[in-house]
Amino acid sequence: MTGAAIEATGLGMKYRNRGWALRDCSFRLPAGRVCALVGPNGAGKSTLLALAAGFLRPSEGAVRVLGTTPGQARSRMAFVAQDKPLYPQLTVAATLWAGAELNPATWDQDTAERIAGELPRDARVRDLSGGQRTRLALALALGKRPELLLLDEPMADLDPLARHQLMGSLMAEAAEHATTIVMSSHILTELEGACDYLLLVDGGRVRLGGEAEDILAAHALLTGPVRDTAPHTVVESRTAGRLQTALVRRQGPVDTAVWEAAEPSLEELLLAHLRSPEAPALLTPSATAAEGGKEVAAV
Amino acid sequence: MSAIALRGPERVVIYQHRRALWSAGALALVGVAAVVAAWLWASSASGTFAGSGCSVENTVRGCGDTVRAFLDTELRFSQAVDYAGLAMMILPACVGMFVAGPLIGRELENGTYITSWSQSVSPARWLAARLAVPAVLTLAGVSVLSAFSAWAWSRAKGTYYPRGDWYEREIYGAMGSAPVGYALCMLALGALIGLLLRRAVAAMAVTVLAYVPLVMVLNRVREDLWPTARFLGGDRPGGDAWLVDSGMLTASGKAIYPKDCFGGAGDTAACMRGLKEATGFADYHPASHFWPLQLVETGILLVLAALAVALAFRVLRRRHG
Numbered sequence: 001m002t003g004a005a006i007e008a009t010g011l012g013m014k015y016r017n018r019g020w021a022l023r024d025c026s027f028r029l030p031a032g033r034v035c036a037l038v039g040p041n042g043a044g045k046s047t048l049l050a051l052a053a054g055f056l057r058p059s060e061g062a063v064r065v066l067g068t069t070p071g072q073a074r075s076r077m078a079f080v081a082q083d084k085p086l087y088p089q090l091t092v093a094a095t096l097w098a099g100a101e102l103n104p105a106t107w108d109q110d111t112a113e114r115i116a117g118e119l120p121r122d123a124r125v126r127d128l129s130g131g132q133r134t135r136l137a138l139a140l141a142l143g144k145r146p147e148l149l150l151l152d153e154p155m156a157d158l159d160p161l162a163r164h165q166l167m168g169s170l171m172a173e174a175a176e177h178a179t180t181i182v183m184s185s186h187i188l189t190e191l192e193g194a195c196d197y198l199l200l201v202d203g204g205r206v207r208l209g210g211e212a213e214d215i216l217a218a219h220a221l222l223t224g225p226v227r228d229t230a231p232h233t234v235v236e237s238r239t240a241g242r243l244q245t246a247l248v249r250r251q252g253p254v255d256t257a258v259w260e261a262a263e264p265s266l267e268e269l270l271l272a273h274l275r276s277p278e279a280p281a282l283l284t285p286s287a288t289a290a291e292g293g294k295e296v297a298a299v
Numbered sequence: 300m301s302a303i304a305l306r307g308p309e310r311v312v313i314y315q316h317r318r319a320l321w322s323a324g325a326l327a328l329v330g331v332a333a334v335v336a337a338w339l340w341a342s343s344a345s346g347t348f349a350g351s352g353c354s355v356e357n358t359v360r361g362c363g364d365t366v367r368a369f370l371d372t373e374l375r376f377s378q379a380v381d382y383a384g385l386a387m388m389i390l391p392a393c394v395g396m397f398v399a400g401p402l403i404g405r406e407l408e409n410g411t412y413i414t415s416w417s418q419s420v421s422p423a424r425w426l427a428a429r430l431a432v433p434a435v436l437t438l439a440g441v442s443v444l445s446a447f448s449a450w451a452w453s454r455a456k457g458t459y460y461p462r463g464d465w466y467e468r469e470i471y472g473a474m475g476s477a478p479v480g481y482a483l484c485m486l487a488l489g490a491l492i493g494l495l496l497r498r499a500v501a502a503m504a505v506t507v508l509a510y511v512p513l514v515m516v517l518n519r520v521r522e523d524l525w526p527t528a529r530f531l532g533g534d535r536p537g538g539d540a541w542l543v544d545s546g547m548l549t550a551s552g553k554a555i556y557p558k559d560c561f562g563g564a565g566d567t568a569a570c571m572r573g574l575k576e577a578t579g580f581a582d583y584h585p586a587s588h589f590w591p592l593q594l595v596e597t598g599i600l601l602v603l604a605a606l607a608v609a610l611a612f613r614v615l616r617r618r619h620g
Binding site for chain 2: 053054055056057058070071074075078079080081083085086087088089090094097098099101102103104105106140141144
């Protein structure tokens with residue numbers, strides 16, 4: 001087992017006026033993965049990232065980052081917040097200068113300059129477009145040479161072309177330095193293809209966690225007559241006339257004499273889980289926190 | 300702002316707020332220059348006046364305009380000193396507002412603190428830089444301004460328009476170590492208020508509101524911050540003594556204040572006069588008590604500042620781990 005980039009045990013966060021945003025979360029993210037943190041709006045994705053980044057103090061439980069506390073790991077990880085709160089009065093060049101000043105041990109000006117690309121260096125941050133600000137925020141984050149990169153809705157204000165470009169540079173940097181990346185999105189398929197690891201957060205809990213392939217392989221989309229799907233666990237089932245379509249978590253081989261089985265797409269899988277809040281959580285062994293949480297269920 | 304080895308977070312804070320800092324420095328320089336110019340003008344006028352043969356006390360025919368012109372320059376200098384004293388009284392509130400608003404409240408309001416904390420800068424380090432930079436600049440700047448204000452006050456004393464005695468609130472609070480104490484205390488309070496309110500404008504307003512009771516309470520207790528001297532005899536201590544209280548001393552050595560006579564009711568003046576074999580006394584602070592009083596008051600302010608800073612770090616740790 002490789003080291004864990006993030007390991008949460010019984011993690012919970014309660015806001016004074018909004019109640020629990022995250023509750024009883026236990027999971028593990030192995031180092032070196034590119035992880036999609038998905039879930040609907042208000043699921044607790046941003047809270048989870050803010051806890052991992054060490055901006056919030058958990059109300060209960062603990063999260064360890066790169067083998068230590070988030071505070072201790074601060075210089076080894078980077079975080080890009082959803083609204084990219086850069087200092088509006090600074091220019092692009094001054095923002096990168098501040099990055100060098102504030103990360104004296106790890107800063108790599110070349111990387112930062114490369115990601116910043118064609119951004120006009122003397123433009124003030126407040127005059128940049130949303131996409132340009134995202135680019136600058138990523139330059140600041142990657143210039144830090146982080147071992148762990150936390151991105152909260154990074155691509156939300158980018159057009160498809162810019163998204164493709166930035167995602168490309170991001171993946172290249174990540175591959176070169178074996179950076180662990182966590183990217184959140186409420187657009188479930190936005191991150192498909194780029195990510196090899198998956199965390200589904202919904203209602204303040206981790207519903208799915210593990211290698212995207214393994215999670216997909218653990219499920220099957222069954223089509224056949226209306227009847228009990230035992231021994232498989234039903235995540236979601238629909239009937240249309242005499243035909244039943246069920247997304248199940250496989251328990252052993254599927255009886256292909258009765259069912260037509262197919263592997264679901266990532267989107268089908270995620271939507272099925274979001275529509276069925278009572279479906280049990282699934283964490284693959286690599287995503288299971290060592291110190292055992294309540295939701296842990298190995299495949 | 301010079302080449303001294305400043306570390307990252309402080310350098311960034313200075314760079315971000317360089318315009319405000321330069322403006323404050325420029326404003327202080329303009330104020331100092333205005334007072335100095337008024338003084339130069341007044342002292343040159345004083346030289347000319349001495350050679351003119353006229354005198355303020357004995358107005359003779361033909362001297363009216365000369366005397367008026369001379370007194371005008373002195374009045375103008377004295378007014379400049381007045382404004383400088385007023386500026387010194389406002390200064391601590393301005394320092395507090397700057398820390399509460401632009402330095403801390405606005406960052407928390409806009410979320411830009413996230414950008415700082417996403418670098419290799421812990422929340423505590425972030426706050427420390429936002430305290431250290433204004434604290435060093437305040438310590439240096441206000442010390443100089445306070446010394447200058449004391450100098451200007453002493454110059455105004457020699458004119459026909461002196462600016463009041465050392466113990467008067469507007470004078471006392473504009474020189475010595477007190478202005479530095481007030482400024483540092485307001486800096487710390489501003490930081491705490493900014494952290495608690497997380498809104499720039501609200502934090503600035505509350506900081507100003509907090510300054511008023513602070514000044515009022517300390518003005519009120521000031522006379523008790525150092526033991527008074529006692530002057531015996533019917534007359535009052537002369538010179539620039541700060542008379543705090545007076546009463547009669549009985550033969551047995553018991554001090555009776557007007558409020559003690561008849562328990563404060565009835566004709567206290569007659570009661571005081573009726574005391575037998577008693578001598579009058581006065582409790583007062585001689586001018587030599589200026590520094591002890593100032594240092595005790597500054598000490599109180601610094602303790603308050605330390606408490607506010609400790610609380611601010613606690614709030615930060617509580618909320619943000």
